[in-house]
Amino acid sequence: MSDLFGAPLSVINVGLAQFAEPIRAAGANVVDVEWAPPAHDEDIARALARLVNRADIEAANQTAFGRYLAAQPTLKGVGIARDVLDGLGERMILHSGPPITWDEMCAPVRGAIAGACVYEGWAETPAEAETLAGSGEISFAPCHHFGAVGPMAGIISPSMPLWIIEDPVHDHTTFSNLNEGLGKVLRFGANSPDVIAHLEWMRDVLAPALVATLETLGDLELKPIMAQALHMGDEVHNRNGAASALLIKRLIPAALDAGLDAKTLSDVVTFINSNDHFFLNLSMAACKSMLDAAHGVPGSSLVTAMARNGVNFGIRVSGLGDTWFEAPASIIDGLFFPGYSTADANPDLGDSSITETCGIGAFAMAASPAIVQFVGGTASDALANSRRMGHITFGRNTAFTLPALDFMATPAGIDIRKVVDTGIAPVINTGIAHREAGIGQVGAGITHAPLTCFSAAVAALAETFVD
Amino acid sequence: MNMGTRIIADMYRDSVALMKISSAITLLDGVSQASCIMATPANLDLLREAGLIDGDPGARPNEVLIAVEAETDTALGAALDAAEAELRADPVIADGGGDVSEPLRSIEMALDANVDANFTLIATPGPFAAAEAFKSVRLGLNVMMFSDNVSIEDELALKTQADQAGLMVMGPDCGTAIIDGSPLGFANVVRRGDIGIVAASGTGLQQVSCLIDAAGCGVSQAIGTGGRDLDSRIGGITTKRAITSLGADPDTKIIVLISKPPAPDVAKAVLEHAVATGKPVVACLLGHTPSEPSLSGVSFASTLEEAAYLAIAASGATGNKPGGLIEAALPGLNADRRYLRALYSGGTFCYEALTMLGGTLDAVYSNTSSTGIQTLTDPWTSTAHTVLDLGDDLFTRGRPHPMIDHRLRNDRIVAEAQDPDTAVILFDVVLGHGSHEDPVAAMAPALSAVPGQKDGGPVLLGFVCGTGGDPQGLTRQREAMADLGVLVADNNAQAVRTAAAILESAQ
Numbered sequence: 001m002s003d004l005f006g007a008p009l010s011v012i013n014v015g016l017a018q019f020a021e022p023i024r025a026a027g028a029n030v031v032d033v034e035w036a037p038p039a040h041d042e043d044i045a046r047a048l049a050r051l052v053n054r055a056d057i058e059a060a061n062q063t064a065f066g067r068y069l070a071a072q073p074t075l076k077g078v079g080i081a082r083d084v085l086d087g088l089g090e091r092m093i094l095h096s097g098p099p100i101t102w103d104e105m106c107a108p109v110r111g112a113i114a115g116a117c118v119y120e121g122w123a124e125t126p127a128e129a130e131t132l133a134g135s136g137e138i139s140f141a142p143c144h145h146f147g148a149v150g151p152m153a154g155i156i157s158p159s160m161p162l163w164i165i166e167d168p169v170h171d172h173t174t175f176s177n178l179n180e181g182l183g184k185v186l187r188f189g190a191n192s193p194d195v196i197a198h199l200e201w202m203r204d205v206l207a208p209a210l211v212a213t214l215e216t217l218g219d220l221e222l223k224p225i226m227a228q229a230l231h232m233g234d235e236v237h238n239r240n241g242a243a244s245a246l247l248i249k250r251l252i253p254a255a256l257d258a259g260l261d262a263k264t265l266s267d268v269v270t271f272i273n274s275n276d277h278f279f280l281n282l283s284m285a286a287c288k289s290m291l292d293a294a295h296g297v298p299g300s301s302l303v304t305a306m307a308r309n310g311v312n313f314g315i316r317v318s319g320l321g322d323t324w325f326e327a328p329a330s331i332i333d334g335l336f337f338p339g340y341s342t343a344d345a346n347p348d349l350g351d352s353s354i355t356e357t358c359g360i361g362a363f364a365m366a367a368s369p370a371i372v373q374f375v376g377g378t379a380s381d382a383l384a385n386s387r388r389m390g391h392i393t394f395g396r397n398t399a400f401t402l403p404a405l406d407f408m409a410t411p412a413g414i415d416i417r418k419v420v421d422t423g424i425a426p427v428i429n430t431g432i433a434h435r436e437a438g439i440g441q442v443g444a445g446i447t448h449a450p451l452t453c454f455s456a457a458v459a460a461l462a463e464t465f466v467d
Numbered sequence: 468m469n470m471g472t473r474i475i476a477d478m479y480r481d482s483v484a485l486m487k488i489s490s491a492i493t494l495l496d497g498v499s500q501a502s503c504i505m506a507t508p509a510n511l512d513l514l515r516e517a518g519l520i521d522g523d524p525g526a527r528p529n530e531v532l533i534a535v536e537a538e539t540d541t542a543l544g545a546a547l548d549a550a551e552a553e554l555r556a557d558p559v560i561a562d563g564g565g566d567v568s569e570p571l572r573s574i575e576m577a578l579d580a581n582v583d584a585n586f587t588l589i590a591t592p593g594p595f596a597a598a599e600a601f602k603s604v605r606l607g608l609n610v611m612m613f614s615d616n617v618s619i620e621d622e623l624a625l626k627t628q629a630d631q632a633g634l635m636v637m638g639p640d641c642g643t644a645i646i647d648g649s650p651l652g653f654a655n656v657v658r659r660g661d662i663g664i665v666a667a668s669g670t671g672l673q674q675v676s677c678l679i680d681a682a683g684c685g686v687s688q689a690i691g692t693g694g695r696d697l698d699s700r701i702g703g704i705t706t707k708r709a710i711t712s713l714g715a716d717p718d719t720k721i722i723v724l725i726s727k728p729p730a731p732d733v734a735k736a737v738l739e740h741a742v743a744t745g746k747p748v749v750a751c752l753l754g755h756t757p758s759e760p761s762l763s764g765v766s767f768a769s770t771l772e773e774a775a776y777l778a779i780a781a782s783g784a785t786g787n788k789p790g791g792l793i794e795a796a797l798p799g800l801n802a803d804r805r806y807l808r809a810l811y812s813g814g815t816f817c818y819e820a821l822t823m824l825g826g827t828l829d830a831v832y833s834n835t836s837s838t839g840i841q842t843l844t845d846p847w848t849s850t851a852h853t854v855l856d857l858g859d860d861l862f863t864r865g866r867p868h869p870m871i872d873h874r875l876r877n878d879r880i881v882a883e884a885q886d887p888d889t890a891v892i893l894f895d896v897v898l899g900h901g902s903h904e905d906p907v908a909a910m911a912p913a914l915s916a917v918p919g920q921k922d923g924g925p926v927l928l929g930f931v932c933g934t935g936g937d938p939q940g941l942t943r944q945r946e947a948m949a950d951l952g953v954l955v956a957d958n959n960a961q962a963v964r965t966a967a968a969i970l971e972s973a974q
Contacts, residue, residue, distance in 0.1 A: 009647040012577040014599055015590035022900040026649040031581045034570040037595050045598035053605040224529045227479030399477050421573035
């Protein structure tokens with residue numbers, strides 16, 4: 001039957017497994033699809049069908065992915081938010097995740113905002129700050145709307161110091177706040193006087209010291225550090241011990257030459273050295289840099305941001321402009337610190353899932369098998385997670401490789417079509433915040449991006465094509 | 468000595484991996500020194516000390532620098548190429564422990580796992596089936612849609628897109644096919660041979676292929692098109708493509724076309740298309756009065772039985788001559804029993820019976836419309852002569868098809884037997900992959916509950932559509948029917964004629 005099939009019959013069997021056996025018995029090749037209705041929604045399934053294997057989408061994705069790969073996030077320095085963020089209002093506070101109003105915000109984010117108001121001198125006490133924040137006098141916006149990212153509550157207020165990351169290839173700048181360390185910290189909603197005092201120290205001592213150090217050091221490209229850390233047991237989201245150590249290795253000689261006084265040098269080095277997550281915010285801003293490069297390619301189905309505000313999970317798609325596609329944020333499966341349980345957990349929170357969007361974090365879980373222990377998994381589960389993500393991504397990033405998978409490049413470029421078609425949700429490693437403000441981190445674990453964000457994006461992308 | 472460098476941008480490799488490549492390149496003919504490094508200042512210093520580079524090669528810390536010293540330009544170029552190829556090679560993914568296999572969750576994922584795939588068999592709920600079919604066509608796959616409940620607009624769009632892409636869409640509502648000897652969907656195990664079948668009717672395809680098998684002949688390909696393909700809105704897109712394929716297929720000597728009533732203009736176009744292949748054509752277009760009697764090369768058959776007979780003859784064998792009755796003596800009728808009650812699981816059998824009875828019996832009622840047939844107002848209750856398609860959506864809503872689940876028909880058999888007007892209960896038994904594993908056993912409780920003829924009961928009359936190769940066994944099923952007191956016909960047309968003869972003899 002040459003002109004019909006041109007090759008021996010080879011079947012993909014969709015829907016009824018019993019149909020495969022007679023075909024197999026007759027000697028033909030047959031594979032079974034474990035089919036489930038895409039998004040359990042007929043309209044989404046039809047929208048998806050229109051988007052599969054389109055030359056224009058493939059070309060757009062190639063462009064977006066090429067830009068993502070070419071981006072070269074480079075640490076340039078540290079600056080104060082009001083000086084470096086274009087359009088930041090004088091009384092504006094940035095938060096993680098998609099847009100949200102004060103009334104809808106979760107307690108840790110409210111607590112952090114109250115702390116930021118006190119830190120900025122807009123209120124005397126957190127209680128007064130909450131009244132102010134609810135009064136409408138403070139405006140709120142996602143960090144992402146300013147090229148920035150922040151872990152957990154992700155709070156950036158005008159006088160906070162920010163990392164400045166430049167991508168010279170695309171002449172684009174991204175930002176993140178500085179990691180405060182562990183314990184009682186603003187990003188988990190703590191706002192007591194010691195938390196505020198620590199933020200002031202970061203602004204008044206740490207930031208100038210870093211400015212001087214980075215001036216001495218010069219430009220620092222971040223991808224090589226991330227790549228190396230992946231070979232040292234980090235996945236550069238929930239484990240940053242190696243990357244933080246590699247960063248300190250670079251910073252200390254420069255800090256010694258930067259003319260800092262002995263006390264400052266000692267305090268700064270001690271602080272950085274005590275925080276295994278110090279690199280996290282740089283990792284996030286670097287990921288934001290790579291993904292911003294990929295954003296805004298008409299027709300592209302690649303995800304350029306995944307972020308949570310503690311109430312909703314949102315994604316952005318390269319070809320769909322600034323729209324957020326949202327769904328309720330999940331509760332995280334994980335291990336809890338002594339005395340805490342799932343009942344204490346706030347729903348998924350923070351911009352740090354930018355790392356997974358970028359092909360690291362949980363996507364590079366094979367690099368960091370210890371992570372799966374949070375959910376009682378085995379090392380082979382970690383490898384399986386990295387492999388599985390390859391089924392929903394456009395390509396692989398050869399800049400980031402996974403030793404345990406024979407140096408396989410990490411899967412990257414989440415394709416909304418593949419997510420909806422396979423029902424495989426992007427996996428995310430994350431810390432767990434207490435649902436009450438100020439208690440802090442209560443555990444860590446693994447969660448998945450809600451599929452409905454992706455199906456809504458598929459529907460929207462289909463609308464942009466007439467045929 | 469020739470020295471050269473090459474920069475591989477934006478790549479990170481572990482120093483051990485790079486040393487491994489360096490040492491392999493050093494061993495190449497004509498190469499005296501080679502090194503691959505991450506181009507950090509410290510590493511660049513090392514290369515300078517080794518005399519492999521001079522000055523600033525312009526590489527950055529996130530780039531791999533290949534530096535080679537070789538005896539000739541050719542060797543230098545070859546070494547740089549070899550190093551780059553090695554760096555860019557896709558790693559063979561080692562099984563680092565754990566389960567590598569992942570369930571295939573989409574057609575695209577299956578295509579990644581089975582790159583040779585050329586066909587999708589879709590049996591999902593109807594509303595999603597069209598989406599999966601569109602996807603398949605976009606991915607360059609031929610399609611068989613077992614699913615029904617697909618709109619005619621979708622069917623037209625699918626078939627048009629497929630045709631433009633050089634692909635075939637069989638269905639929707641394509642229950643059966645045999646491609647390259649593989650039974651697809653509800654198909655019988657049929658010997659391979661030189662008869663190609665194109666059918667817009669599932670049970671029609673099954674009946675003809677089974678009768679061909681019984682005569683010792685075989686089928687090259689049996690292509691289902693879906694019941695609406697010869698509708699004027701579809702225009703026979705799949706039928707024509709299938710005919711073209713069979714025309715080009717060296718293993719196909721005879722082409723058989725089967726359908727329920729086609730749109731006349733579509734029938735004409737399709738027949739002309741078939742004639743153009745130059746191969747003998749047998750056409751069984753039930754309910755269609757050929758307006759093209761002079762179309763040379765086409766033999767028209769009025770029943771599936773006749774279609775099989777003509778195809779068998781064209782294949783050089785001799786089949787059972789059509790038009791006869793069952794060999795056993797016809798039974799008489801009891802008392803006032805005077806009506807036929809035909810309970811079909813196969814839609815085409817129902818339709819064929821209606822076309823045969825329409826001019827023979829008075830007052831035939833059905834849930835299927837046909838010339839001279841009256842529509843039942845309540846299909847759950849029989850009136851006069853009643854011929855039912857129990858595979859109709861009306862009966863299958865919320866329950867499996869009667870070829871799989873016999874409960875509905877069993878209940879109806881018992882009910883008909885209790886009706887004093889019922890003279891003959893006629894039914895089909897369809898074998899093959901997908902059908903009930905032992906259909907006569909499943910019907911036995913109902914059949915044995917019908918009073919025998921000597922006890923004043925109605926005549927039980929049935930036939931089996933199947934082959935000796937089918938998992939259920941043709942002979943075993945026929946014998947089981949006979950043991951239950953059923954008169955067993957060879958095929959539907961013979962059963963219908965026999966029923967008519969029994970009714971006539973009583974008048």
